[in-house]
Amino acid sequence: MFSSVSKAFQEVVPINFFKSKLLHQSGFYLLGQTLQKAVSFLLLPVWTIYLTPSEYGYMGILTAYSNIVHILLMFGIYAAVTRHYFDFKNNHEAQCRYVSSNFIFLATVSGIVLAILALFGRPFWEQATGSGIPFRPYVILMLISCYGGLLYRLPYSLFQAQQKVPKCITFDLGGFFLSTTLSLIMVVGWKMGIFGMLLGGCIAQVLIALVITGFLLKEWFVPRLEWRHISSTLAFGLPIVPHLLSGWALAFVDRVMLARMVPMAEVGRYTLGYTLGMVMLMIVSSINEAYQPYYYNLMTSSSNPQPKILRIVSYYLAGLGLIALIGSIFAGELVALLTPEKYHSSARYTPPILLGYFVVGLYYFVSSPIFYHKKTHLLPIITGIAALLNITLNYLLIPKFGAIAAAWNSLACYAVMLVIYYVVAQRQHSFPYPFWRAVLLLAFLLAAILIAGSVSLFTPAAWILKSAMVCVYVAFAYLLFIKPSRSASTVSQDWPIQ
Secondary structure (H helix, E strand, C coil): CHHHHHHHHHHHCCHHHHHCHHHHHHHHHHHHHHHHHHHHHHHHHHHHHHCCHHHHHHHHHHHHHHHHHHHHHHCCHHHHHHHHHHHCCCCHHHHHHHHHHHHHHHHHHHHHHHHHHHHHCHHHHHHHHCCCCCHHHHHHHHHHHHHHHHHHHHHHHHHHHCCCHHHHHHHHHHHHHHHHHHHHHHHHHCCCHHHHHHHHHHHHHHHHHHHHHHHHHHHCCCCCCCHHHHHHHHHHHCCHHHHHHHHHHHHHHHHHHHHHHCCHHHHHHHHHHHHHHHHHHHHHHHHHHHHHHHHHHHHHHCCCCHHHHHHHHHHHHHHHHHHHHHHHHCHHHHHHHHCCHHHHHHHHHHHHHHHHHHHHHHHHHHCHHHHHCCCHHHHHHHHHHHHHHHHHHHHHHHHHHCHHHHHHHHHHHHHHHHHHHHHHHHHHCCCCCCHHHHHHHHHHHHHHHHHHCCCCCCCHHHHHHHHHHHHHHHHHHHHHHHHHHHHHCCHHHHCCCC
């Protein structure tokens, strides 16, 4: 009996799957992110007791502006470091000069700009945002945290390129737990509210940035600034900046616009629902952090990378779809269990956000050839189209349908972006992605969400229906992705072990 079950299991999930270096590295990233999200979920009842929905709205808006400052002042350097590392992989001295030049440039220029914003930015903030969030101390703390994040990101990207996953996870978890501990002391112990949460996060970000910068200076720093390295980095990275700004518009402009169109308390509920939906972003980002260096290395060392990539994508789609389905149809129960009643309406925002980040996960794979072939000038055009569409839809639909329109608009625009990237990337490097099967999978997920949303929570009928949906999905995903992938070629030929 046991041998029969074992054989059947290996037919679905080959044993070589578990030996994959890519899987192991993705798993480490995912473990680190999962620990953070697990702690965040456990703390949701605490934050929702000690912070009002309006304060949660403040956090959402400050996070949105923090991200745009980070994008502008990072200059796309982190992406360039990840890519150019492989251009110097046989010359460590050249790598040191490259890394040092870019670190000096980043630390100096971003520091000057942030200092100017802290000293003279108050009138601009009050005129531009109209959100009622005090510049001092809230925005000042945000700017200091941004500088710590900028210093942190470059050495972190270097460790990613080197595939030093444990070191990356250690820094991530160290910063997270330090921030969480300080925030708990200040919010719960000292009753400092939103100011305590921002201050705790700021202190933790600066401290962890200093530590990781120390590692960079010890291992890589040489006291030389070579403009040729900076210029090559900016040539690669600057076109990514408008691309990332468009990505920011897709991910964060909704909260900025909601702050002007709906009550701040509803912005807070939307932010909470969005936070739950970002579990999917955590998963796809963890996989992408391991996949990108793997993909670059595979493309430069393998004569036939296509079978390996196709098998990865097939399992990826099936697994991520299952997570999206479970998270979407059980979002109401999760929010009801974790938060006070004043936050329960947050659950309706989670399913479209989950599906939106599911689509983002597909974009990571589809767009890889554009980065590999250094065609980054195409990025801002494509993402900009999706961002402009998102802003337009939000402007037209939020006044009529409320905050829920922003969540569904994000999903629709991510889907448009994915299609455009697919078409453009195919021109760079033709690849037989299972595009239409992915569309069928997404249609199944949408139908399941709509059906599950029509039943009451915590009833036997709801549990039976939702459990049946999960079972049907497993069979559907197997027929769409796993079975075709296995029949295409043998396990030993296709699955990446190295």
